Amino acid sequence: LAVNDDNSLHLQDSVVCLKCPKDGSVFVEVQRSIFAPRETLYCVYIGDFHRPLAAFPPGGQIGTKPTILLLGDALGEYQESASISSNADTSHTFEFFGDAPSPLKLRACPYPNLLEDAAADQTHVTQLPIALNGIIDSATDVDTFRFRATKGERWRVRLFAATLGSPIDATILIRPASEEAGQVRLEVDDSPLKDHDIFGTGFRGGGGLQEAIDPSVIWEAEQDGEYLLEVRDPSGTGGSTAVYRVEIEPLQTVVQTLLASATFDWTESTRVTGLAVPLGNRWTIDVSLPQGQWMPIGCDFDLIAHGLPTGVQLVTPRVPAGAGRWPLQFVADETASPIGAVFTLEALPAGESRAVETRCQQNVPFINHSGGDAWRTVRTTSYILGVTDPAPFSLEVNEPTISLVRGGELAIPVRIKRHDGFSGAIAIRCGDLPRSISTPPPMIVSPDQNECLLQLGAQSNAPLETLPLYVVGSTTRDDIDDFLGAGHIRVSSGIVSLSVAQPYVELTAQPGSIRRGERTSIVWNVRQLTPYDGEAEVHLLGLPKGVTIIEPTPLITKDSTTATFQISATDEALLGQAAGLICEVHIPIGDQHIVQRSGSGSIRIDPAAQ
The missing domain is CATH 2.60.40.10 (Immunoglobulins)
Incomplete structure (x- = not known):
């Protein structure tokens, strides 16, 4: 009656929707697509609920409640109203359930919808920014939109198809309307995940997420005039559920913050970059500041945290323009108590009052060890921090009074304060520094020692700059490797300034x-x-x-x-x-x-x- 293995909606999890031809018993068979000599757990939802495979249009303008057409259900198409959340004023993807057991993905953006005119050769676009919506309903279907642009205008043109569970591998083409069809000025098929605002992933195959086969590009008009934007599927998988959406929007000024694992793998944990702050102590991690399809802030800025628990402060130097990573230090004073909290970061331009969109992101995969990729990930737009029990030691580093010169070395004294008679060994390492600065491997400070020296070196061509410097200390164990993260208590010193100067x-x-x-x-x-x-x-x-x-x-x-x-x-x-x-x-x-x-x-x- 019906069969399914893989599909664009759930990838390797099967979806079947059928209309029974007559009353009577129906057998549901679940089996492996390939043989594997092990037990596999699964869960099957069976019911008389709807099971649409796509929605059209696959999104709407924030704050509206459009009527959408649900496609792919065995009993035929049907309509429902979808509330486009107004909780956020920026473009985003959200889940729409209806009465289905799993959701469809829809888009929300600040711009109005425009639906393709299926009866016309071209659909005329009367304004930008805009969200274009259409269906590639056959293997040879090509949808064309005609719009006007001004020379020098820069637009982000981003297509959503596979991202939303559509079966097509879409391509976009842009060319002047006055030129012959062969004069393509821009053609984009796949795009890296960073062009889809996804960062910090470590897929072994280089893809892993559906977004990777959708195109996204920054396009600039070469001259005043009308242009044609074409959407097609070279793979020929068009059909009744092959929906797509193209959002054309001006470039935004964005600061993206990212918390990613600092170890060699990307697994179901944060490893050594979790935000666990011992009571009465400090913890420092480096947050990444990746660049994407937006305008950089272009100036120094401050990072502030919203939602930290009582007694916890974010202490970080001002971030210089163009920084790719920067340390965040969290200090839990004596008024704090063991607790967890969800917080976000906000970038404030130094000496300016302009609004800047600040984004937070962390990607956590499931089952991403040897043998496969993580098809399922949790992507958060905030961070979680926990105040833990006091650590048995703390670290102190004084501000260096002299500079590290090009081609030179500098010794940084580190002092250890042991608490409550703690007599264990402590592993000391330097915080993240650029490759032009050499740092020693982790040093083990024996129980009878309370200080050590970190020997730093600068390459002869190291940039002349002032860098944030901090030191991390960790308890040691023979039964658990340090890089695994678990089972170790970690603290950091305060952040001091390290100047790189000309040689003597x-x-x-x-x-x-x-x-x-x-x-x-x-x-x-x-x-x-x-x-x-x-x-x-x-x-x-x-x-x-x-x-x-x-x-x-x-x-x-x-x-x-x-x-x-x-x-x-x-x-x-x-x-x-x-x-x-x-x-x-x-x-x-x-x-x-x-x-x-x-x-x-x-x-x-x-x-x-x-």
């Missing part, structure tokens, strides 16, 4: 040479960049086998112009050119020695004189 000196040298069994000198020119007090010791690294430095090593001051090394070569010195010589300068700054590497030299080893 720059050293260069001409290629040198030495004969076996002889001594000679290598002179490096010193260019002073940043003044310093005292004497700096210079070491020469990278000498080949058989060539050594003759002590003492040279000392330089802020007034030095050269640094001279005395070297000797044994009879075993390797003959030929040796490159990769570099100077390591130890500069006394404050209470520590800054280590900086500079220069690139070479030396030729010649045979002994006859």
Whole structure:
């Protein structure tokens, strides 16, 4: 009577709707589509409810109550009213149930609907922005919309078909109405998930969600005039339920925040990026700020939190324009109590009063381990935080009084305060920093120690900037890996500023040479960049086998112009050119020695004189 395996509405979960030809018994058979030697649990809904497969139009204007036509039910088409929620004033997807056991997805947006004129070759669009709605009712059907645009206008053109459970893999084409049909100016088929405002997913196959086969693009009119927008399905799967919707809207100014797993996998948990804040302590995570099909805020901004529980504060430095990640620090003071809360973030432009749309997102998959992708995910538009029992330790880091220079190293002291006699080992690691800054692997501080040093390094081309720096501490366990997240208590230090500056000196040298069994000198020119007090010791690294430095090593001051090394070569010195010589300068700054590497030299080893 009816059969189904996969479908566009529920993907791998079957849907059957039939009209029984006569009274009597009907057998419902459930079986695997492929053999697997294991038990599988399932649930089947059987009833006399409607089971539509699509709705037309598949959306409406926010605050309205349009009549929609339900398609695909075995008893035929029927109509119902759908309330387009006015709780949000931005475009979004929502669920419409009716009396069906599972919902259809519909769209809500601030713009009016326009339905295709199926009897005409072209449907005329009288205004933008707009939401276009149609059905690709056959394998050869092509719907065409004619609209006017002004040169330089930028519009986001986004099609919804597979996203809403439609069976088609739609393509959009845009071309000037005055040109021949072959002069296509824009053709878009699939689009990455980020173009659909979906971030932080880690599908192994690169897709995983239906949105990936719907097109979305930012289009700019090349000249004033009329344009044609065509919708078609090259796969030829059009039919009576092949609905689609094209929303054409101006670009919005958006700040997107994203909480994503910081480990190598993407599973049913937040791993080490959960928002668990110990009472009387701090916890810091990095929130991602991805770019999508919108206009960036274009200035520095502050992030504030709405909905945090009593006694919990968000403490974060001002976010610079263009930042891709930024730390959020939550502090639970003594007035807080163990509790959970749902909160959102809002971006406030620095020194401006303009409105900016702020979005929050976290994607949580189900069954996303080896062997398959997560076809089902929960996508949230807010975050959840919990205040937990007090941690047995806290961390303190002072603001660095000196800068980390390009090509240099800087030691950051970390102090541990143990509480209530806690004597366990503590794993210490540095918070997220850009790739131009090197950080050490996690260090284990033994129970009898209460401090350690984090040695940071900067590449010679590291950007000159001020970065937020924090340190994370965690209890240790032998039975649970740290990256799994569970079973460990984590805290962070406060956020301090780390400045990346120009190096103190720059050293260069001409290629040198030495004969076996002889001594000679290598002179490096010193260019002073940043003044310093005292004497700096210079070491020469990278000498080949058989060539050594003759002590003492040279000392330089802020007034030095050269640094001279005395070297000797044994009879075993390797003959030929040796490159990769570099100077390591130890500069006394404050209470520590800054280590900086500079220069690139070479030396030729010649045979002994006859």
